[in-house]
Amino acid sequence: MSASMPWLTLIVFSPLAGALLLAFVPSEHKEAHRMVGGFFALLSLLFFLPVAAGFDASQAGLQFTTAAENAAWIPSIGARYHLGIDGLSLWLVGLTTVLGVVAAMAGVTSIQTASRTYYAGLLTLLTAVLGALCSVDLLLFALFWELMLLPLALLVGSWGDRQRVAAATKLFVVTLVCSMPMMAAIFYLWVKGGSTSFDLADIAATAQGLPVGVQQALFLAFCLAFFVKLPIPPLHTWLPEAHAQTSTAGSFVLGAIVFQAGTYGLVRFAMPLFPDAVYWAAPAIGILSVIAIVYGAIIAVTQRDMKKMIAFSSVSHLGFITLGLFAINQVGVTGALVQSLAHSVTAGALFLLAGVLIDRYESRSVDDYGGLAAKMPVFALLFVFLIMAYAGVPGLIGFVGEFLVLAATAGSWAFSLNPGNAHFGSLPTGPDTTALILASLAGLRVVVGAIYLLGLTKRLMLGSITGSRFSKATDVTWAEAAPLLPLVLLSLWVGLQPGFFTSRMDASVKGLLSGLAEHATLAKETAETMAGQQSDVESWNRDGRSPEAWPLQRKQAAANGEAPAAEGSAAQPGAAHQGGHP
């Protein structure tokens, strides 16, 4: 591992350097702004390449932390400049750097006025998001987290429709209000730990020593901040309006880049800090996520404003992230992370596609369009391809995340309303009734999603051409298509070769899960005391069928030279089966 260079620092701060440089470029040099913006976003991506190449997939812990990246920052309060990257954050960081370049490209067509502000805001935002995604120190994370807000509000509020400022204000206020309890929780934990350290490990030790009730409250405070970013209803209310009002580039930034920090916050901080609370809250969060999925999808059906439709669809799509994470198994967490990538790529692409039309014809209403495929065949091809990627057609990126999350949900014990069913191993642990119901309901998105996505395709692309202004419509230009191409390629790459991505997550995900299982003392106790109270179906799962019977396990056991009858949990790190195996 080439740890000699402070790659993470370079990734995080190269956009900021560009933002500073932009301050010296006169405001009328639009081309120069684009060049600087694109170059520094690209620089960040280039610095990511050695990290991706040198990443050690077998290691669960943080990597690429050089001495300079674990140094005292504010010694008197114990805050450190501590960056690190692991399997959980690797691709989030990588994708963000790619999306930064895409956003810079999107600005070329979408942002016609005040381009310097756009690129400066974008680059600052990138630094904030990347910084948040690399932070291990909670204060540093909080700093980057809050730093995201203003550039975001600026990007959303500066270009777009008349109500954009109101929308940006709502975004700012709702997210800031919801992040304040998290700030309070961070301070509280810091104080509880003796006011000496903000480092994740120390804070975790403090957190897990607190009474369970307090842990739960703090966990909720963290979740509030992250859920509003994702967003989970009823915290989503800022999203549709912001998307509808802002420019194409603003929508892209909002819809593709920013929420990743929410995902990251959950896996890096909220979950590992409060294992007991995670198990405690999992059923409720599962139900909430499913509500998000179904609710968002259903609302999207009748939206006439295409950006609002994609926004509500995003609410639905993003529910899969929390659903997967709180399934608390390897498939789920991996699926949630992949879903996070998938949503960035596909929803971002849809916003760009919608933007192409909106920027040309200045209408967000689907009723104003029709039959464009005849005039814009390449555009139609891109559109259908990305719609299908978004709808979760197998072989494309959208399928992987959704499928993994649904599989994990159906097989999860974490959602069980009977705490006795809590299970501290990895998948599969057999079906739980609640989980099955949740998976079925979440799966409704597959159907409802098809209804509105195909409806959208039909209204925009298919049918006969409406209106004389489309009769001379020309196909997408290179400038319009360029930002889409990386997204198309990513859709295919992740869809066809998800293993390339997931294999680098595996070790860290396992580490996260074993940590959760290890430290969830109360949940385990409850599970043990209640293990007797199970339905017939559940007990069949637990007792009637031993994990050794699983073909895969036997194959692995055989590969390890073990007898097939060896304890099944050997293949499941951290497993703690309660039921007796024959």
Added chain:
Amino acid sequence: MNTVATGLLAPLLLLPLAGAALNGAVGRFLPKPLSAAIGLVPIAVSFVLALVAALQLHGLGGAEAYGAAALTQDLGEWLNVGPLVANWALHFDAVTAVMALVITGVGFLIHLYSVGYMHDDEGFAKYFAYLNLFVAAMLSLVLADNLILLFLGWEGVGLVSWLLIGFWYKDAEKVDAANKAFIANRVGDLALMLGVFLLFGLAGTVHVGELREWVSHLSPAQITAGGTLLTTSTMLLFIGCTGKSAQIPLYVWLPDAMAGPTPVSALIHAATMVTAGIYLMVRLNFLFVLTPVTLAVVAVIGLATAIMAGTIGLMQNDIKKVLAYSTISQLGFMFLAVGVAAPAAAMFHLVTHAFFKALLFLGSGSVIHALSGEQDIRRMGGLGKVLPSTSKTFLIGCLAIAGFPLTAGFFSKDEILWSIMNNQQVLGGPALSSVLFPLALFAAFLTALYMFRLYFVVFAGEQRLTDEAKSHLHESPAVMTGPLWVLAILSLVAGFAGLPHFTGLPNLFHHFIAPVIAPTEALVRSVYSHDSGAIWGCVGAGTVAGLSGMGLAFVLWGRGGERPARLAASWPRLHALVLNKYYIDELYEFTFGKALRIKSRVYDLFVDNLVIDTVAVGGAGWLSTFSGQLIGRLQNGNLQRYLTIAFIGLAIVLFLIARGGVTP
């Protein structure tokens, strides 16, 4: 397991894909013959490869256990997350061989036919790209060695079906039909996915071979204890199959899917894609035999679909819709076969049906082509003389589907009928069989009735053509009639591949796929009670039903006249009910259309806008602004008020101190 790694499978799958990519990328710049060649050659090569693979597989045969012989090819990792492992791995066993041959064989003929049929279409290259893509997706469905890859193909064919139904996308109705097909399929896909998840939860694998192995290790006690879960999972899989194979309750998309080009209807909506459900159930027959409840449900649903679709088909006036309902009905027969633990019969009927239904569709395409796009049979009639090849081959198709003795349909349908009685123990005794059998006979009767109604109305009697249709009336070119004749011959002779056992003659087909369906065979054998008298009875009854259907059709429509109309008038309500397809479409439109939209509006306007946005978020904002203004109003600029408030503050401070004090 006697599996042999081979390099044949990847090209088999990838060649059509390459053709699709090539035609999709540059096809529109190429001359049409070249596009057609790019479309045809890969399919032809794939067919040859499939044939080679099948022969190779045949050479490996011998062992009786399931999966005894299979060719495999692993193309690398796809999904690998913890226990969830699914590779790009292909698996070619007997059932796969049958499917692959049908897909590529019938597929090739339909491609060939399309060259003529689509000749004047501006989207010629695009059409062949889609068609090749379909073949690729369908092949990946049948070649998949795990359920996730199968699901890829499953969704893939749905996607291409969407593209092809909406091929003429400028017509909004066709687009609606395409969307309807995709959405209905997605409902099934969801169930299928859930079934797979449940299986994965139970067995810890999605690999078909490993699943079979897992099943073989289950003890009877475990099967009893897990009955609910196993039944649930097979039921979910079955619901998935009803989506793709257009059975109750998800059949509604198929008639509308006729909006696509006719060869597409022949390939996708008759011969191949819609049989995917049957294929899946046969593939997983080792699971279905564990759950008799599901089997019974499959049988009942299949038969109900067969009858219902038959009655609807009787009333339709669109030539393709009649065939569509016929397809649904025939698929119902196949489901019935699966349900009565006769997967071999189901597969056999699948193959023969692929021939004669493709033939019928292509024939109808030929008619439509000849009549410049006319599809309403009321404006046809008397075409037998004008379209000799088409009418002859169409007649052969009708005979085959009606089960005329010694045609392909005769053998395959009778095997199903016979299996109902023969396997009655599997269905829990004679009670269910004795209900199913007469109804199945009725379905067979209906089949003959509506098919020959179609034949007589279209080809016999006097011409009722529009002037426009008359002006261009011509027999189709050889590139179209050629495939018709090939399929006609197959429809006549294919039956002999599956001669019934009880005749003592070799049932080649059954023998070929026996290893795959061994678990079901074993179950059937374990409860089998031989009764040869009943067998001949079954065959006879089936034949009589078919012939009487033909006869009635001749009586009613063979010579024209008012009889059908009078009959309809005497049963006005029943007629209206059937004519309107039992109002099922309206029901769906309500639940997935209107009700969903209403719900959506309510969520949007009431919950989202009013409750969350206006009341909760807006309310919080209003509250803070309002209280801010209220407090701000104190600040009226009057110094004396400031002083007063300061003194009040001071008084409060002193009160606080006085109240608390420090004294104990």
Added chain:
Amino acid sequence: MSLTLEHYLLLSAALFTIGAVGLVTRRNVIVLFMCVEIMLNAANLALIAFSRFHLVADGQMFAFTVMAVAAAEAGIGLAIMVNIFRHKKSLLVDDLNVFKN
């Protein structure tokens, strides 16, 4: 009856209260200012009484300081009042109303 510390403190409190009540009730800004001066002097009285009581000079020193500072304050205060009168031609507190929220 001899005057005790209490008497002085009560007087001081009374003066302080008079000043406070005056501040709230009177309308003329000069009177308001005088009321504040009364309060200051009430405090001075208490200071001196305590000083005398403890026989420590600090309080008296403070009182002198307060007087000196009060003079300075009066200077600036009266200057401002003159300025106000120049603008408003009025010294009523109700006329000081340019600031509204």
Added chain:
Amino acid sequence: MIGFTSADLLGLLPALLLVLAGMAVLLLEVFQRASFPRTHLAYVTALAALLAAGVSYLIAPAEPQTLWGGMVRFDALGCVITAFTAVACAITALGSTRYLEQLEIDRGEYYALLLFATAGMSVMVSANDFIVLFLGLEMGAVAMYALTAYQRRSNLSSEAGFKYFLLGALGSALLVYGVAFLTGLTGSTGYDQIGAALRAPDAARHFANPTGVVPFLPLPLVGMALVFVAFLIKMAAAPFHMWAPDAYSGAPTPTTGFLSGAGKIAGVAALFRLFAGPFATPELSGGVAGWTTIAFFAALASIVVGNLVALTQKRVRRMLAWSSVAHAGYLLLALCALGVQEAAAGSIRAVILYGAAYSVATAGAFVVLGAFGRDQAEVDTLDELSGLGRKHPAMGLALSLFLISAAGLPPAAGFVAKLSLFSTAFAAGEGSAIPASFAEMLQWLAVGGLVLSVAGGLAYLRVIAHLYGRDAHVRVDYRPHTATTLAVGLAAFLTLWMGLLPGRVLVWGDNVAKQLLTAPAVAAAPSEPAPAAPADAGPSAPPSEALKAIEVVPLPNAELPR
């Protein structure tokens, strides 16, 4: 007592420097030609202030010393706060010159007044005796009254000045009256003597209730409360804040920043010296009815009132005035924490950082606001700021930075400062010295304060949104000047530096805390279990004795000499 040494002089050297510079500026004003550009005076003022800041940084003692016969405490607190206020003074002076020119009120006494005010604040925080405290306070206050009413031609300015003056005078009266009661303990005005008396073994007698029936106000408590309220008036904490919005709206714009920033932290620092020194007894700080309680309710009221009303303002300066009320509330929150032994050091440190961040940012923000305008018109409403950020990127960015800092968002100084401040409330909640229910209330207040701070943050964001939002306002322009640029640059640099690397300031804070909490008079108090004893001793003392203890003693000379 009599006579003083060079050490005494050294301790007050920064204040002396400021006063001398003020006098020099006055003389320069008198003897110069009319055409002489007053800008030079601004540079002189800024140099003197920065020199004073540098000196106070350099001479800061390692151990606290008592000078001037016990009347002045020479320690880190005084030095640090002097340095901060002097820097704020320098920023304000540099930022004022162009403003004054435009309004044609550029005369030397303005800068002299600034310097005197700074000197007064310096004396106030160094005070170890109520006389010195009062002197310093008034020195600063009188200068600030004059500055507020400085625009003589302006109706607004005079009225603002008068309101400030009258409330300030009321505060002075309350202060003196409160001091009178405290002096009543021993007759002395010295912090150390009063503290000793309150900490003496027989201190309970000062608090005893002679009758037990009538609500009785123990004199030291009343004295403490009056002194506290006086300072609450000075720092514009609710409900004693009413003068502030009017005064801030009327005063010359750059002055306002100085008034609200430097003035506030000087007051808080003086309070900290009192509350960590003589008032650091359980009876006075007390969980239920001591200054922690007062601070708690004042903090609550200030945070609520300040943030919510700021949200509704349409005028920028008035909005900043209201949110300064909220900031006073945050500082009071830290003051609550001072009452808890475990959190005391943290609260002092937090207040130092917050004070530094806030005073610099506020001064900077008002300087920028003052620099916008044309002819005699000033920027007042939000609309007038429209598009200025686009038109003048540097100024817009700087103003945004100051507002971000005030809103407590990164990367500006306010972020870490707010963090430190609010975490002290949590630390206090963990402490043992106050009732658990109160601790919980304190923690919830911190959470609520954080959430409410969003309202204030929104008010700031609205300004930023206008800066970048719409088209430029015709009437408003930026009046460029080197001095202004310097002032804004200095403030911006400090804001960023303290935001990203606040370590140095926090070290100062630690130093201050150490010196303040280990001061000889106080050192013994919290570390020994004894202080808790008086509270216990109270009930054990028989009532008769308690009565005797406060028996009214006739004055030695019953009749005062005439």
